[in-house]
Amino acid sequence: MGTTRLETVPEPKYRHLKTVLSEALDSEFTVGEILPNERDLAARFGVARATLRQALEQLELEGRLQRRRGVGTTVAPPRVGVDVNPARHSWPGAPGDAWQAEDCQETVPPAAVARTLGTDTGRPVYAVQRVRMTHGQAVATETLYVPAASVPGMSGIETEAGAARGRAVLRELNRLELGGQERAVELGSARAEDARRLDRLPGAPVLVVTTRYLAAGGTAAVALSTYRADTCRLTFGDSAGVPLLAG
Amino acid sequence: MGTTRLETVPEPKYRHLKTVLSEALDSEFTVGEILPNERDLAARFGVARATLRQALEQLELEGRLQRRRGVGTTVAPPRVGVDVNPARHSWPGAPGDAWQAEDCQETVPPAAVARTLGTDTGRPVYAVQRVRMTHGQAVATETLYVPAASVPGMSGIETEAGAARGRAVLRELNRLELGGQERAVELGSARAEDARRLDRLPGAPVLVVTTRYLAAGGTAAVALSTYRADTCRLTFGDSAGVPLLAG
DNA sequence: GAGTGGTCTAGACCACACG
DNA sequence: GTGTGGTCTAGACCACTCT
Numbered sequence: 167m168g169t170t171r172l173e174t175v176p177e178p179k180y181r182h183l184k185t186v187l188s189e190a191l192d193s194e195f196t197v198g199e200i201l202p203n204e205r206d207l208a209a210r211f212g213v214a215r216a217t218l219r220q221a222l223e224q225l226e227l228e229g230r231l232q233r234r235r236g237v238g239t240t241v242a243p244p245r246v247g248v249d250v251n252p253a254r255h256s257w258p259g260a261p262g263d264a265w266q267a268e269d270c271q272e273t274v275p276p277a278a279v280a281r282t283l284g285t286d287t288g289r290p291v292y293a294v295q296r297v298r299m300t301h302g303q304a305v306a307t308e309t310l311y312v313p314a315a316s317v318p319g320m321s322g323i324e325t326e327a328g329a330a331r332g333r334a335v336l337r338e339l340n341r342l343e344l345g346g347q348e349r350a351v352e353l354g355s356a357r358a359e360d361a362r363r364l365d366r367l368p369g370a371p372v373l374v375v376t377t378r379y380l381a382a383g384g385t386a387a388v389a390l391s392t393y394r395a396d397t398c399r400l401t402f403g404d405s406a407g408v409p410l411l412a413g
Numbered sequence: 414m415g416t417t418r419l420e421t422v423p424e425p426k427y428r429h430l431k432t433v434l435s436e437a438l439d440s441e442f443t444v445g446e447i448l449p450n451e452r453d454l455a456a457r458f459g460v461a462r463a464t465l466r467q468a469l470e471q472l473e474l475e476g477r478l479q480r481r482r483g484v485g486t487t488v489a490p491p492r493v494g495v496d497v498n499p500a501r502h503s504w505p506g507a508p509g510d511a512w513q514a515e516d517c518q519e520t521v522p523p524a525a526v527a528r529t530l531g532t533d534t535g536r537p538v539y540a541v542q543r544v545r546m547t548h549g550q551a552v553a554t555e556t557l558y559v560p561a562a563s564v565p566g567m568s569g570i571e572t573e574a575g576a577a578r579g580r581a582v583l584r585e586l587n588r589l590e591l592g593g594q595e596r597a598v599e600l601g602s603a604r605a606e607d608a609r610r611l612d613r614l615p616g617a618p619v620l621v622v623t624t625r626y627l628a629a630g631g632t633a634a635v636a637l638s639t640y641r642a643d644t645c646r647l648t649f650g651d652s653a654g655v656p657l658l659a660g
Numbered sequence: 661g662a663g664t665g666g667t668c669t670a671g672a673c674c675a676c677a678c679g
Numbered sequence: 680g681t682g683t684g685g686t687c688t689a690g691a692c693c694a695c696t697c698t
Contacts, residue, residue: 174678176666176667176693176694178667179668180667180668181615181616184616202682203684204683204684205683213668213669214668214669214670214671214672215669215671216463216667216668216669216670217667217668217669219685220667220668222684224616227600227602227618227696228601228602229599229600231602233683233685234677234682234683234684235675235676235677235682235683235684235685236675236676236677236678236682237676237677237678237682237683237684238683239433239684239686240684242632245599247597275493280683343691348648348649349648350494350619350646350648350649351598351646351647351649352476352492352620352642352645352646352647353474353475353476353600353618353620353642353643354475355471355474355475355676368428369471370432371474371600371618373599373600377682395599395600395686396600398599399597399598399599400597400598400599401595401596401597402434402595402596402597402598402649409515422682423674423675425687426686427686427687437689444676450663450664450665452664460687461687461688461689461690462688463686463688464686464687464688466665466666469665473691477693479663479665479668480665481664481695481696482664482665482666482694482695483663483664483665483694483695483696484664484665484697485663485664485665485695486664486665495678509674519689535686543685560685564696581685587689601684614666632698
């Protein structure tokens with residue numbers, strides 16, 4: 167066997183594999199190209215399939231690979247820059263908004279949301295479901311929670327639940343004066359419903375953006391947006407839209 | 414065995430396990446409490462250890478659990494809100510900055526950074542290493558890339574490489590007028606060096622924040638910040654620091 | 661030394677996409 | 680039907696922490 171242990175710390179196989187694969191992706195593959203299947207790759211590197219999969223999983227997490235059951239593993243394109251402030255200082259649903267409303271029910275929001283809204287826990291609010299498309303692909307889903315008090319004009323409108331009703335809520339919201347926004351970003355995993363919409367498996371890593379819309383000194387609405395972490399890079403430009411680190 | 418397949422879609426074991434564990438965490442455990450070890454838990458639920466681990470991994474990703482080799486699995490505290498705009502419209506290293514400089518070398522930046530800086534690829538720039546501490550814990554590491562052209566005052570200073578030199582670079586940077594900032598957030602995995610500083614294993618999920626500092630129409634500096642995804646919620650307040658979704 | 665989580669193996673079967 | 684990635688098993692050994 168000769169001398170092993172050339173390094174001070176023996177690196178796990180899957181991590182070394184990841185490095186090798188990563189370099190191969192840079193030099194020998196082009197975007198969209200299909201990799202050999204997992205059984206072949208594992209055999210080629212002389213490791214168990216589970217070990218290979220550990221390397222592939224991390225590369226997928228980093229947005230380098232895309233894996234689809236029944237299809238195969240392909241080289242992923244660079245992440246899409248998605249502006250989270252597309253229309254600064256305006257409400258969701260304002261002209262130019264990248265989202266499209268899909269549905270609207272009256273539901274009891276999660277406790278944390280109710281707390282931020284300042285409504286009683288257990289009290290239903292409008293929940294507008296929206297989807298954000300980029301290049302024909304859904305990159306994010308959102309639930310916008312709007313207490314009835316924020317959209318007094320809705321009390322007279324009695325359309326059936328659905329996209330039309332969602333747009334009506336957004337229209338009413340836009341009548342208010344927007345006092346400010348606060349955002350937070352954290353890592354999460356896709357719930358079953360979101361995963362379906364984003365064409366991913368449940369539990370897939372997502373970037374969860376929480377936005378609080380302020381008006382008249384209070385919280386007029388709260389949005390929970392779920393972005394595909396594998397394909398999206400969220401941008402927060404303080405100045406006009408010059409692309410950031412395009413590579 | 415009785416009838417199984419009560420659901421339309423048979424849920425994988427690990428996902429069901431995750432739900433069960435998640436509910437148990439909410440109702441039967443307190444923050445910091447140690448869970449039974451993986452072999453016991455797997456036996457208790459009648460699954461293989463690998464299956465249990467799949468559930469634990471997702472819960473750790475969501476910041477619900479913390480696992481440490483040789484120690485055990487504990488219930489994680491809620492994520493810390495970390496303001497990414499602590500001193501708006503000011504340079505890194507300005508008074509009140511949450512970061513502390515640790516080192517400074519002259520190195521060749523990654524190609525993508527060189528492109529953004531507008532320097533020739535292969536040309537060395539100052540690379541200031543910084544760490545962000547919260548409650549005695551390192552929550553983020555950063556490399557700030559500063560071309561020599563942005564800090565002309567440095568040419569005369571000849572301190573040895575190290576924290577002092579890093580502070581000198583920041584001091585020089587603060588003499589410029591800041592034209593604006595642009596930020597991007599994406600998911601990454603910790604490189605070995607960052608993982609060590611953040612007390613995590615290499616490959617651990619991190620939120621990578623890329624900041625571009627603009628001055629005099631060009632890019633004066635680029636920062637690559639790496640936040641622990643398991644413990645951090647990044648906040649981007651547009652208004653003063655009212656806590657967002659404390660739960 | 662004892663106990664923990666981390667890595668690894670060599671299988672097996674399942675769910676899904678495509679021709 | 681065939682091939683793909685996704686799930687699952689029952690082991691084994693390793694690296695680390697604590698006592």
